Amino acid sequence: QQQVKQSPQSLIVQKGGISIINCAYENTAFDYFPWYQQFPGKGPALLIAIRPDVSEKKEGRFTISFNKSAKQFSLHIMDSQPGDSATYFCAASMNRSGGGADGLTFGKGTHLIIQP
Amino acid sequence: DVKVTQSSRYLVKRTGEKVFLECVQDMDHENMFWYRQDPGLGLRLIYFSYDVKMKEKGDIPEGYSVSREKKERFSLILESASTNQTSMYLCASSLAGRAQSEQFFGPGTRLTVL
Numbered sequence: 124q125q126q127v128k129q130s131p132q133s134l135i136v137q138k139g140g141i142s143i144i145n146c147a148y149e150n151t152a153f154d155y156f157p158w159y160q161q162f163p164g165k166g167p168a169l170l171i172a173i174r175p176d177v178s179e180k181k182e183g184r185f186t187i188s189f190n191k192s193a194k195q196f197s198l199h200i201m202d203s204q205p206g207d208s209a210t211y212f213c214a215a216s217m218n219r220s221g222g223g224a225d226g227l228t229f230g231k232g233t234h235l236i237i238q239p
Numbered sequence: 240d241v242k243v244t245q246s247s248r249y250l251v252k253r254t255g256e257k258v259f260l261e262c263v264q265d266m267d268h269e270n271m272f273w274y275r276q277d278p279g280l281g282l283r284l285i286y287f288s289y290d291v292k293m294k295e296k297g298d299i300p301e302g303y304s305v306s307r308e309k310k311e312r313f314s315l316i317l318e319s320a321s322t323n324q325t326s327m328y329l330c331a332s333s334l335a336g337r338a339q340s341e342q343f344f345g346p347g348t349r350l351t352v353l
Contacts, residue, residue: 166243168343225339226298229282231280
């Protein structure tokens with residue numbers, strides 16, 4: 124059972140355009156929703172994250188929109204640049220009541236290409 | 240800067256061999272994780288640890304075990320490697336706390352099992 128569904132699998136956007144990647148989750152216990160960016164040959168790196176008490180978070184050209192009732196969240200990249208070409212993963216996790224860690228449940232990834 | 244290092248970038252092993260993948264982090268993080276990454280499947284959690292000698296199964300623990308004898312080091316063990324364990328293995332670490340915190344990933348080990 125895939126708990127975080129991500130779309131599209133691949134996306135081509137012209138330079139300066141808006142890139143939009145969508146994710147939907149099933150487990151209502153999730154309370155942390157990060158987006159990771161991965162370049163070829165590198166491990167993923169945190170791009171931006173949101174918690175369900177807010178509906179939107181913006182950091183520079185990157186914005187997460189969060190819809191708790193629909194159990195959906197999305198990443199918007201404004202003024203997309205060739206350097207944004209990478210694979211993007213949405214993820215989700217939940218806090219443990221007794222403390223301690225919990226791993227991330229990832230979407231399958233979106234391969235984004237920004238054409239010059 | 241947080242640094243997560245993995246012992247090998249590339250590894251080739253034979254079916255049935257015992258394989259050790261090592262991960263070391265230098266930021267005194269309590270939590271450590273092992274994921275595998277496969278094309279079209281994203282990253283999937285194998286095991287994680289929130290303290291020395293503590294371990295928890297993730298979503299796909301079958302065929303794997305882990306060891307955490309020191310805070311900075313987390314090892315993934317394939318007791319008897321099989322071809323379906325050919326994959327990219329990623330280690331990550333994060334700070335403990337009431338809220339989830341950023342996971343920092345290593346560069347990955349690409350394991351091929353022949």
